[in-house]
Amino acid sequence: MESIEELINSLIVELRRGTLIISVLSQLNSPEYGYSLVQKLEDKNAPIDAGTLYPLLRRLEKQELLTSEWDTSESRPRKYYLLSDAGKMVYQRLKDEWGNLSNQLNALIMEDE
Amino acid sequence: MSEMNLFERYLNAVAERLPEKTREDVKRELRANIEDMLPESPxxxxxxxxxxxxxDPARLADEYRQTKRYLIGPNLYDRYISILKLVIGIAIIVFSFIGVLQQIVNPAESIATAPVDFIxxxxxxxxxxxxxxxxxxxxxxxxxxxxLERGGLGEGKLSFGKKNWTADDLLSSDDAxxxxxxxxETVVGLVFSIIFAAILIFQPQLFGWYEKGESGIVxxxxxxxxxxLQAYIIAIIVLTALQFILSIYMFIVMRWNxxxxxxxxxxxxxSCLLVFFMLKDHAIVNPQIISRFADAINRPLADVTMSLSNFLxxxxxxxxxxxxxxxIMGFVKSRSIKLPPMKSEQ
Incomplete structure (x- = not known):
């Protein structure tokens, strides 16, 4: 039943997509550049595809949730991202929402068991 | 060298799909990120x-761009296909008809001397x-x-300026x-715009007085x-195009608003202004057709000119x-004007 497997995979991707932003915002209280953030999330067992993360960072910057700065003092120039004030506010709201959502869902799932 | 080549090729493949404005910055950042992912002397x-x-660099570039990756979205697609079939059908009929006219008027071969070539x-x-x-x-x-897709019609904004759907938008079955x-109604609109475009814009000489000449030539x-006529052609094209767009819009929203x-x-x-100026412009009528017509009905030229002027x-x-x-019917049907109920209505 490969098609069921495929369906499950696509549903999981869909489910994770909404939570990506929360995981990214949660790690940006201190400045990070693209690859350091990939590693940080990997170390914390919340891996995210580099090809998804890099464009996402730019998008969040465009939405003014992140600020960015090029650091050219080292041999390799890197673009650092940091939560903006608006980003902090949005992160707080999303965190609350996630709390509610997981409580609701847990309650629903518990019924079954 | 060749491995660096691969790296550069990847960066270029992403960058060339991005808008000019962000290209250099994205490339610079992506380069730094990829270098970070590589070990020393990779x-x-x-x-x-x-x-x-x-x-795939194309997919990565799509992620960066985040713009619409389609010409016509799923909301409009079904209507696009049905209008496409309809309009192509009408256009084939109208244009074939013009093809027939052209052959009758101006055949490449004479039917009498070379019937096979003629056919x-x-x-x-x-x-x-x-x-x-x-x-x-x-x-x-x-x-x-x-x-229309880029104008926002695809996202369900079917009528301009309306923000949120409310229950009031549900029409009574009578109003609906x-x-x-x-x-x-829409098909008629489309047929007219296509006939107009086909004849007035592409083949204006076919609109005229047909008579049988020597040896079967028309x-x-x-x-x-x-x-x-060329002086008016831009106005004709613009108005025909607008008529066409209006008809398609009507087909999509399906009710007057x-x-x-x-x-x-x-x-x-x-359209009224254009018709007014065109038909009031005496120079627009080919003088030959007036004399042809006068000959045909055996009346003096002055009479025919006079009648033509009255007719126009x-x-x-x-x-x-x-x-x-x-x-007016448009406003009445959009329920912006309420007419007093007519007796025949139930």
Missing amino acids: TQEDIREVLEKLG TGFITSILGTAIDGAIQAFMWVTIVFAC AKSKISRG NVTSFFNIDR LPLAIANTLHNIA SAMVVLFIIFYAIDS
Whole structure:
């Protein structure tokens, strides 16, 4: 039943997509550049595809949730991202929402068991 | 060197798909990120691995761009296909008809001396104009839909300026029936715009006085003075295009609303002005057709000129009445004006 497997995979991707932003915002209280953030999330067992993360960072910057700065003092120039004030506010709201959502869902799932 | 080459090629493949404005910055950042992912003095294999992890540069560029990746979205797609079929069908019929006319008026071969060549010429000409019509139809419908999609119609904003749907938007079945734009109404609109475009824009000389000349050849005297007609051609093209867009919009929303009634009225006023100026312009009528006509009915030229002038004035009046009724009906059907109930209504 490969098609069921495929369906499950696509549903999981869909489910994770909404939570990506929360995981990214949660790690940006201190400045990070693209690859350091990939590693940080990997170390914390919340891996995210580099090809998804890099464009996402730019998008969040465009939405003014992140600020960015090029650091050219080292041999390799890197673009650092940091939560903006608006980003902090949005992160707080999303965190609350996630709390509610997981409580609701847990309650629903518990019924079954 | 060749591994660096691979890296550069990847960066370029992403960058070339991005808007000029962000290209350099994205490239610079992506370069730094990929270099970070690579070990010191990377081998070709290392580079391959990292690039393949990042995936198809086209997909990555799409992630960066985040713009619409389609010409016509799922909300409009079904209607796009049904209008495409309809318009291509109409265009094939109208253009084939023009192909037939062209062959009658101006055959490449004479039917008397070379009947086989005449028939082949006939068929090729009709096929040619029919294919031309189908291609034009495909192109214009697609352009109109792509514009409507970009205008926001695809996201469900079916009528301009309306923000949120409320229960008040549900029409009573009575109102719904009255404001409905019938398929027939739209088809008529499309047929007229296509005939107009096909004849006035592409083949104005076919609109004229047909008579049988020597040896079966049909002589046609154009009604219009073609050179003079060219002065109006831009206005004709613009108005025909607007009519076409309006018809397609009607087909999509399927009922009258206030903005549509206003657009329809503006289009009608512009059409009236054009018809008025064209038919009042005596130079637009080919002088030869007047003398032909005078000969044919055996009346003095001055009489015919006079009658023609009266006839054209009457046409202008008829057009104005027709457009006025059409405009008012648009408002009535959009329920912006309430008419007192008629006796025949139930």
